[in-house]
Amino acid sequence: MTRITEQASNYQDLDHMSVHELLTNINNEDRTVPLAVAKAIPQLERLVAITVEKMKAGGRLFYIGAGTSGRLGVVDASECPPTFGVPFDQVIGLIAGGDSAIRKAVEFAEDDLEQAWIDMEKHQINKQDVVVGIAASGSTPYVIGGLRRANAEGLITGCIVCNEHSPIAEEAQYPVEVVVGPEFVTGSTRMKSGTAQKLVLNMLSTAVMIQLGRVKGNKMVDMQLSNKKLVDRGVRMIMEETGLDPEAASALLARFGNVRQAIESYASQKPKI
Secondary structure, three states: OOOHHHOOOOOOOHHHOOHHHHHHHHHHHHOOHHHHHHHOHHHHHHHHHHHHHHHHOOOOEEEEEOHHHHHHHHHHHHHHHHHHOOOOOOEEEEEOOOHHHHOOOOOOHHHOOOHHHHHHHOOOOOOOOEEEEEEOOOOOHHHHHHHHHHHHOOOEEEEEEOOOOOHHHHHOOEEEEOOOOOOOOOOOOOOHHHHHHHHHHHHHHHHHHHHOOOOEOOEOOOOOOOOHHHHHHHHHHHHHHHOOOHHHHHHHHHHHOOHHHHHHHHHHHOOOO
16 A cells, blocks of 8 residues: 555646746645644644653653654754753764765665664663654654664654554554645655654654753743854843843853853842842
């Protein structure tokens, strides 16, 4: 049976379309993606809840995938330290074929059932950790093997897939199935499927980090101050929270090097009325 991600596009003769027609039709297809994601929120809610529980107990979050799916996991994991100030190894993205596969496809790397667990063992994976497999097709051997071994070792497993009733969803304890339908270019899952996976990853990691206390109000108070833009944002956060002028807020941030610590220090020293 052909999975829906591999079914023929709803559009014919793409090579005869004008640029305007191409862009309009791609955009029309992309509009359906958030609706598909919304239907998967109950599944995602369960995955977020168990991930928060495990991470509060000292666990980590692993993403495993191949190709576009693997790259999306690596991107999401790499954004967590600068955005939320967590250690670089608290959210770990692994891609079939290793880091070189981020830029260039590694032939047949995704077909190895054993390699994902080998890759995770390099990070001393343990029963406190959560493993989320990412695969549009839901049938990538690298991901299937990784989830299967993780289950056998007593870990929590989840997945993000774009076909219903897939082998990967059957392996995962907490499957998230976002069915976006046929791609604009037949089988090109970097398009709608990739967009859906990116949205779900945004929701998963952001919700988890907020639940872990890494956001105050609506602000990234634990972000890493790695460039001038972020330093300026940090100064504005301190000004908004404390009422200090730019110079004083900047001096406070320079002293502590962290928005949360700067605000908490100011609040603790402010005279009580």
